Amino acid sequence: MSVPVFAPASSDPAAVVVSPGVEVTDIRGRRVALPAGEARIAIDDARYLVALSLLLDDPTTPLVGWPHDGHRIGGDLYDRYEARFPRLPTLGRVSSSAEAFSLEQMLAAGPRVAVFSLGRGPSDAQVAQLERAGVVSVFVDFFIDPLANVDRSLEILGAVVGRDRRAAEIVAFRAERRAAIESAVGAAGLARPDVFLEPHAGMSEECCNSPGRGNVGVYIEFAGGRNIGADILPGAVGRLSLEYVLERDPDVYVGTGGPHLAGTAGLVMGDGYGADTARESLERIAARDGIRLLSAVRNGRVHGLSHQLLNSPLDVVALELLARWLHPEALGHLDPGATLRQLNTRFLAVPLDGTFWVSSPLPSERLPR
Numbered sequence: 001m002s003v004p005v006f007a008p009a010s011s012d013p014a015a016v017v018v019s020p021g022v023e024v025t026d027i028r029g030r031r032v033a034l035p036a037g038e039a040r041i042a043i044d045d046a047r048y049l050v051a052l053s054l055l056l057d058d059p060t061t062p063l064v065g066w067p068h069d070g071h072r073i074g075g076d077l078y079d080r081y082e083a084r085f086p087r088l089p090t091l092g093r094v095s096s097s098a099e100a101f102s103l104e105q106m107l108a109a110g111p112r113v114a115v116f117s118l119g120r121g122p123s124d125a126q127v128a129q130l131e132r133a134g135v136v137s138v139f140v141d142f143f144i145d146p147l148a149n150v151d152r153s154l155e156i157l158g159a160v161v162g163r164d165r166r167a168a169e170i171v172a173f174r175a176e177r178r179a180a181i182e183s184a185v186g187a188a189g190l191a192r193p194d195v196f197l198e199p200h201a202g203m204s205e206e207c208c209n210s211p212g213r214g215n216v217g218v219y220i221e222f223a224g225g226r227n228i229g230a231d232i233l234p235g236a237v238g239r240l241s242l243e244y245v246l247e248r249d250p251d252v253y254v255g256t257g258g259p260h261l262a263g264t265a266g267l268v269m270g271d272g273y274g275a276d277t278a279r280e281s282l283e284r285i286a287a288r289d290g291i292r293l294l295s296a297v298r299n300g301r302v303h304g305l306s307h308q309l310l311n312s313p314l315d316v317v318a319l320e321l322l323a324r325w326l327h328p329e330a331l332g333h334l335d336p337g338a339t340l341r342q343l344n345t346r347f348l349a350v351p352l353d354g355t356f357w358v359s360s361p362l363p364s365e366r367l368p369r
Helices: 048-055 075-084 103-109 124-132 146-160 164-185 217-222 242-248 275-286 315-326 336-347
Strands: 023-025 031-033 041-043 063-066 113-117 136-140 194-198 209-211 237-239 252-257 302-306 354-360
Touching: 023 146, 031 136, 041 048, 048 063, 048 146, 048 164, 063 103, 103 124, 113 146, 124 136, 136 146, 146 164, 146 217, 164 217, 164 315, 164 336, 194 209, 194 217, 194 242, 209 217, 217 315, 252 275, 252 315, 275 302, 275 354, 302 315, 315 336, 315 354
Parallel strands: 041 063, 041 113, 113 136, 194 252, 252 302
Antiparallel strands: 023 031, 209 237, 302 354
């Protein structure tokens, strides 16, 4: 196998440079020495573009390879990334976390560091092959155990692209808001409502997708609720029978959706979508056979959440939303709209613009342009 020859650190003042001697412990617990000099990275999921755009004014500066799976962040949002950073579609294509890993594609892209999703990517033998070819592998996790791993993963990415201080600033911002939720939820006497969260709501006619022990289910527990899926699903995600959901008759229903459900009967909302579209799709979801019989629907405790606020450091907004929805009296003072506006103005290179949550019968909330 030929070993790619990497160029020395760039003299371009816009280049992202990593200092000598930087080491990280990745999410798999591997101690990794990062190559000093110009950062050249590949990622296996377009959603990491959002995390990079929190760290860098131009997230494509250190990027040499990605899976070209822009649909994972939503079509409108990806179009704005491409318009802002026109080199994005010209970068090398590597295998995504949803595909079998291709060593050849990764080497052809020429990274110095390859960022992989936990539970996906290369085998240990392939990691060793990458190392022999001069490519360092780093594993992060925004999906399997987000509460435990998102901040650590953001810090790892910050080190990989030489933005440790920026990562620390964002982690502190997130910690402050999580602490406010945790303090209120921990107050004595705060009852935990039963919650049914349906990911990708209405994507198919079959019911009912649900988090189990892990994934977005951990958000429900943190926000002071009981995830009804965790009681019977052994894994992070799975499917509940409609009969089980009706028997549990949850106090609160939350559906997640996004631009990826456009053209389906699912919950359509997020970047580029207005309040009317979000509300109409939420009402359609809530009116389905069986779902409309739930106490949560009859009592007006039905909510829609854009998946674009999940699986990334933006999830702190989702935590605030869930806490408000689960405990409107005790936690109604939380302001997720203000939190998202701060993320937009202080951190994100490409601010979000659209309707990212909606409730019935309360009015939806849309960020101003």
